Every structure is written in structure tokens, then in C-alpha cells.
Amino acid sequence: MRSYAFFALKRLIQLAVVVFAGTSAAFLVAHFSPISPVETIIGRVSGQSSFSPAAIESLRATLTELFGFDEPLWQQYLNFWSRFIRGDLGPSLIAFPTPAMELVMRALPWTVGLLTVAIVLAWLLGNILGGLAGYYQNSRLLKGFGVIAIGIQPIPYYITAFLMVVLFGYIWPVMPISGGFAMEIRPAWTLDFILTVLWHALLPAASLVLAGIGTWFLGMRALVSNIVTEDYVTYAELAGVRRGTIVGGYVIRNALVPQLTALAMALGGIFSGTIITEQVFSYPGLGTLLIRAVNGGDSGLVLAVSCVAVIAVAAAIFVIDLLHPLLDPRVKVG
Amino acid sequence: MLTTIRDLFRYNIEFRIGSILVTVIVLYSGLSFFSPYAPEQIYVVIPDQPPSLTYWFGTNSRGQDLFWNLSFAFRNTLVFGLIVAVLSRVISIVVGMTAGYMGGMTDRVLMFFNDIFVALPIFPILILFYFVLRNDLDTYTLALIMACLGWAFDARLIRSVALGLRHREFTRQATFAGMGPVRIMVEEHLPYVMPIIFSTAMANMIWSIGFEVTLGVLGFTNLNIPTIGTTLYWANSHSAMLVGTWWWIMIPVILIILTFLGLFLLAVSINEHIDPRSRLRRMGGAE
Numbered sequence: 001m002r003s004y005a006f007f008a009l010k011r012l013i014q015l016a017v018v019v020f021a022g023t024s025a026a027f028l029v030a031h032f033s034p035i036s037p038v039e040t041i042i043g044r045v046s047g048q049s050s051f052s053p054a055a056i057e058s059l060r061a062t063l064t065e066l067f068g069f070d071e072p073l074w075q076q077y078l079n080f081w082s083r084f085i086r087g088d089l090g091p092s093l094i095a096f097p098t099p100a101m102e103l104v105m106r107a108l109p110w111t112v113g114l115l116t117v118a119i120v121l122a123w124l125l126g127n128i129l130g131g132l133a134g135y136y137q138n139s140r141l142l143k144g145f146g147v148i149a150i151g152i153q154p155i156p157y158y159i160t161a162f163l164m165v166v167l168f169g170y171i172w173p174v175m176p177i178s179g180g181f182a183m184e185i186r187p188a189w190t191l192d193f194i195l196t197v198l199w200h201a202l203l204p205a206a207s208l209v210l211a212g213i214g215t216w217f218l219g220m221r222a223l224v225s226n227i228v229t230e231d232y233v234t235y236a237e238l239a240g241v242r243r244g245t246i247v248g249g250y251v252i253r254n255a256l257v258p259q260l261t262a263l264a265m266a267l268g269g270i271f272s273g274t275i276i277t278e279q280v281f282s283y284p285g286l287g288t289l290l291i292r293a294v295n296g297g298d299s300g301l302v303l304a305v306s307c308v309a310v311i312a313v314a315a316a317i318f319v320i321d322l323l324h325p326l327l328d329p330r331v332k333v334g
Numbered sequence: 335m336l337t338t339i340r341d342l343f344r345y346n347i348e349f350r351i352g353s354i355l356v357t358v359i360v361l362y363s364g365l366s367f368f369s370p371y372a373p374e375q376i377y378v379v380i381p382d383q384p385p386s387l388t389y390w391f392g393t394n395s396r397g398q399d400l401f402w403n404l405s406f407a408f409r410n411t412l413v414f415g416l417i418v419a420v421l422s423r424v425i426s427i428v429v430g431m432t433a434g435y436m437g438g439m440t441d442r443v444l445m446f447f448n449d450i451f452v453a454l455p456i457f458p459i460l461i462l463f464y465f466v467l468r469n470d471l472d473t474y475t476l477a478l479i480m481a482c483l484g485w486a487f488d489a490r491l492i493r494s495v496a497l498g499l500r501h502r503e504f505t506r507q508a509t510f511a512g513m514g515p516v517r518i519m520v521e522e523h524l525p526y527v528m529p530i531i532f533s534t535a536m537a538n539m540i541w542s543i544g545f546e547v548t549l550g551v552l553g554f555t556n557l558n559i560p561t562i563g564t565t566l567y568w569a570n571s572h573s574a575m576l577v578g579t580w581w582w583i584m585i586p587v588i589l590i591i592l593t594f595l596g597l598f599l600l601a602v603s604i605n606e607h608i609d610p611r612s613r614l615r616r617m618g619g620a621e
Binding site: 032033034154155158166170265268271272290294297299313 | 454455457461462464465466468540543544545547551553554566575576583587591594595597598
């Protein structure tokens with residue numbers, strides 16, 4: 001147990017380093033944005049009516065102070081950290097003066113919900129089907145599934161998602177293709193609202209599952225077709241163990257461990273994928289927010305989204321890493 | 335080299351289909367040199383015409399002849415993919431072969447950076463680049479950035495091959511004959527790595543073009559240069575599916591899927607050709 005605590009601590013330090021490096025990089029990038037939020041707001045205000053130059057000047061001074069741009073870069077960086085720990089990243093620009101963090105927190109549940117369901121579904125389905133395909137190598141059905149999985153692989157995710165929108169939104173309009181819930185239903189914890197959220201999430205989640213399942217399927221099939229030739233499997237077969245027990249308990253279970261590592265490594269990429277998903281399906285999550293922020297030149301919001309994304313992805317990887325030695329006693333925890 | 339291609343063509347149906355698809359697409363993009371319209375001109379033909387004998391692929395809402403406009407788009411996209419593939423191949427060859435041949439500390443340092451690059455989430459990084467560079471982010475800058483991000487995975491592959499070559503008899507011979515490390519790598523080891531470079535180049539093109547299309551569709555590139563991504567961007571911004579100008583979307587999508595399929599089949603068949611066992615099985619030499 002002590003060694004496990006040590007292992008967890010080591011991973012925790014890794015997590016801290018990744019978060020620190022990621023957020024610092026995001027801070028620098030946001031700093032180099034060519035669009036000044038101060039000038040944008042002044043442009044917005046003075047475009048509507050005329051002001052005296054003195055009033056504009058004092059507005060500029062106030063805004064510069066509000067965004068903290070009057071200090072040297074290192075001071076801004078320290079300020080960023082002290083505010084970041086308290087969960088405050090300044091006002092956003094696209095929805096000025098709503099705090100950037102508030103926008104992020106409003107968008108976060110949508111992304112987390114959609115991603116969790118899609119990743120878990122794709123991973124489980126892909127691995128189970130792949131495991132079966134690796135074990136029952138003569139099954140026509142599973143072979144056909146393999147051909148489809150290889151066929152979908154090279155098509156970029158955007159095109160797959162886009163074709164789904166065209167198919168189910170225009171050619172055969174049965175599914176909602178934009179938004180997170182129906183317009184006429186108020187967001188609240190009612191049955192109606194939950195149903196409309198699920199109904200709207202179906203197509204984006206399906207596109208993510210479709211794009212992700214192939215990788216897991218092919219990886220698992222390759223792993224299992226190696227394991228099947230091992231002595232212990234032959235032994236179990238000769239001993240008359242039920243085939244279902246062999247596939248589920250012996251073969252797939254052993255192959256799941258490397259697949260879990262692969263999942264931890266793929267999480268960052270999958271998160272990048274949701275930016276595209278949310279854009280294609282106009283889903284109200286982090287990705288859509290990030291793209292709105294980029295288009296609006298909102299560096300504070302870009303920073304907030306990047307920081308939260310870095311923390312979320314790193315934390316998810318951390319959790320998977322912690323599960324690892326619990327699933328496979330062979331993994332060294334030292 | 336030529337016999338390899340002949341063999342592949344004769345015994346490998348994937349290679350045959352793949353090379354035909356890619357040749358057709360390359361020829362089509364080459365037609366752009368004979369286009370009667372410049373790519374940035376708009377309202378040169380009647381807008382919104384469905385595909386017909388005069389306009390083979392129809393015309394779009396911006397008054398461009400899609401047949402010619404798409405030929406430009408494919409040329410730019412393919413050139414982009416090729417630049418990324420060539421540049422990133424150079425980086426991965428240098429890193430992979432050096433790490434594999436030198437071993438020791440050099441290997442560990444190079445692979446440390448390699449692992450960082452493998453794990454980077456590329457799409458958000460590209461978006462951040464656009465955020466800072468804005469319209470300076472043209473095809474060539476993007477190609478350069480993508481090349482710097484897309485070498486790591488293949489460098490590891492090349493390293494594993496170079497690692498095996500290092501312990502072969504002829505390497506020791508070459509060392510005793512007085513060849514320096516650079517000459518050994520270039521003259522003795524590079525030929526063994528070449529097939530991998532070809533197959534990964536195709537996979538790399540699929541990867542980079544996929545990102546180019548995605549960035550273009552979201553409007554995160556210079557929108558005046560016709561590429562597959564920007565073509566779809568303009569189609570979306572004119573609500574092509576809603577208005578009923580379906581050819582503006584469906585034709586580029588079908589063509590790009592054919593391109594990906596072609597490149598993918600080429601990569602798969604070359605990969606299979608590298609493995610002598612599967613090659614023999616196909617030629618009927620084994621068993």
C-alpha cells in the first residue's frame with residue numbers, strides 16, 4: 001500500500017508539471033495576440049456615439065488597469081497565477097463584462113458529458129468487438145466489421161461528422177443537427193429537458209463513437225490474435241473451459257491493460273476532436289467557445305479555455321494512470 | 335525501384351486501385367494550369383448552375399466554375415500535403431537514424447523530445463497559431479508548422495529499424511573500412527529505411543491534409559486561396575445544402591474521400607510489400 005501511495009505521489013507531481021507547463025505556454029500565446037482587448041472595447045463603445053478625447057483616454061486607462069496590461073510581463077504572469085488559483089481569469093471580451101471563467105464553466109459540462117459518454121462507449125464497444133474478432137477469426141460478421149473499420153480510418157473526422165449532418169439533417173431530416181437542447185424547453189432538471197439533451201447529443205456522440213471505435217477495434221484484434229496463440233489459452237481450451245469464459249475472462253481481460261494505456265495517450269487527441277464535433281453540430285461546449293474566442297480575438301477567454309482544457313485532460317490521464325496498477329498487478333508501482 | 339513498382343502493380347490490387355485513384359486526382363489538379371479563369375476571380379460564370387455539359391461540376395454561388403476552381407483547390411491541397419510530407423520526412427529521418435545509430439545519451443535525449451512531440455494535442459495548437467498569426471497563416475506557413483509537428487511518430491519507427499541495422503555484420507564491416515557515421519547512415523542504412531519513408535509519407539499526407547481541410551472549413555486559414563477546406567468553408571457560409579446547391583459540397587467531399595482512399599491504399603500496399611512474408615504469400619511463392 002505504501003508503494004502505491006508513492007506511485008500516486010509521483011504521478012501527482014507529473015500532473016502538476018504538465019499543468020504548469022501547459023498553462024504557462026497558453027499564457028504566453030494569449031499574450032502575443034495581435035488584437036488588443038482594450039482597443040476593441042473602446043472601438044465598440046466609441047462606435048455608438050461620440051466622446052471627448054479626454055473621456056476616451058480615461059476609459060483606456062481604466063480598461064488597461066482592469067486587464068492588468070500596465071504592468072511588466074513577469075508581473076502579469078505572477079498576477080495570472082495568483083488569480084488563476086482563485087479561479088478568476090478576468091473579463092471576457094466577446095461577452096464583456098461576463099467573467100471568462102463563468103463562460104468556461106457554463107460550457108464545460110456539455111463537453112465533459114458528451115466526451116465521457118462517447119469515449120466510454122467507443123472504447124468498450126471497440127474493445128469487445130475487437131476482442132471477439134481476434135478470438136473468433138472465422139466469423140463473417142466480425143470480418144466485415146473489420147473491413148468497415150479500416151475503411152473509415154483514413155477519412156478525416158471532419159468529413160465523417162459533416163456527412164452525418166448532411167445525411168440526418170438534410171437528406172433524411174430526423175435528427176436535430178444543432179444546439180444542445182430544444183429551443184422551446186427551459187434548462188432545468190426536468191424529464192423533458194434531460195430527454196431533449198440526450199436526443200441532441202445522440203448524433204454528435206454517434207459521430208465520435210464512429211470515428212473512435214475503429215482504432216480500438218483494430219488494436220484489440222491485433223492484441224488478441226497474439227494472445228490466442230499463447231499456451232495458457234490452449235490449456236484452457238483443452239481443459240474444457242467455456243469459450244465465453246476464455247474470451248471474456250482470460251483473453252480480453254489481459255489485452256485490456258495496454259488498451260487502457262492507449263486510452264490515456266489518446267485523450268488529448270480526442271479532446272482536440274471534440275472542438276471539431278462541437279463546431280460541426282453547433283454544440284454549446286468548450287470547443288465552440290474556443291473558436292468563438294479565437295474569432296473574436298478574445299485572448300482572456302482563449303487563455304481560460306486552454307487552462308481548463310489542460311487541467312481536465314491532465315486530470316483524466318492521471319485518473320486512468322491511477323487505475324492502472326489496480327487492474328493489472330504486474331504493473332510496477334515503484 | 336521500377337521492378338518493385340511493376341511487381342506491386344501486378345500482384346497487389348490495393349496498389350493498383352490506389353495508384354489509379356491518386357494518378358487521376360493528380361492529373362485533375364494539373365488541369366488547373368490550363369484553367370480559363372484565375373482562382374481568385376468571382377462572378378465569372380452564371381452562379382448556382384447544376385452540373386451540366388457546359389459546367390461539368392456545376393457553378394457555385396460565388397459565380398465560379400467548380401470544375402476549374404476545384405482543380406486549383408486540389409493542386410494547393412496536394413502541394414501542401416507534399417511539402418509537409420517531404421519536410422517532416424527529412425526531420426524524422428535525421429532524428430530517427432541518428433538516435434538509432436548513435437544510441438546512448440544521444441538516443442535518450444532525442445527520444446525525450448520525440449515523446450513530447452508525440453503527445454502534443456495538435457489541433458488546439460494549430461488554432462492558437464491562427465489566433466496569433468491571423469491571415470499570415472497561409473498554406474506555406476501552415477505546411478512548415480505541420481511539418482514541425484508531424485515527424486515524431488515516424489522518427490520512432492525509423493529509429494527501431496536503424497537500431498536493428500546497427501548490429502548487422504555489414505555495419506561493422508563499414509566501420510572497420512573507415513566510413514564515418516554520417517556516411518554509414520546515408521550510404522548503408524538509408525536504403526533499408528527508404529520503403530518505410532514512402533509508406534509513412536502517404537500516411538503523413540492523409541494526416542496533414544485532414545488537418546488542412548478541418549482548419550479551412552472552420553475559416554482558420556487565408557480564405558482567398560482555394561483549397562479543399564476553403565471550398566467547403568465558402569459552401570457552408572453560403573448554406574449550400576439549405577439552398578439546394580448540393581454539388582458544391584458533395585463533389586469536393588467525394589473527390590477528397592477518393593484521394594484519401596487512394597493514398598491510404600498506397601500506404602497499406604507498400605507497407606505490406608515491406609514485409610517479405612506477406613509479399614511472398616501474395617505472389618504465391620510461400621507454402
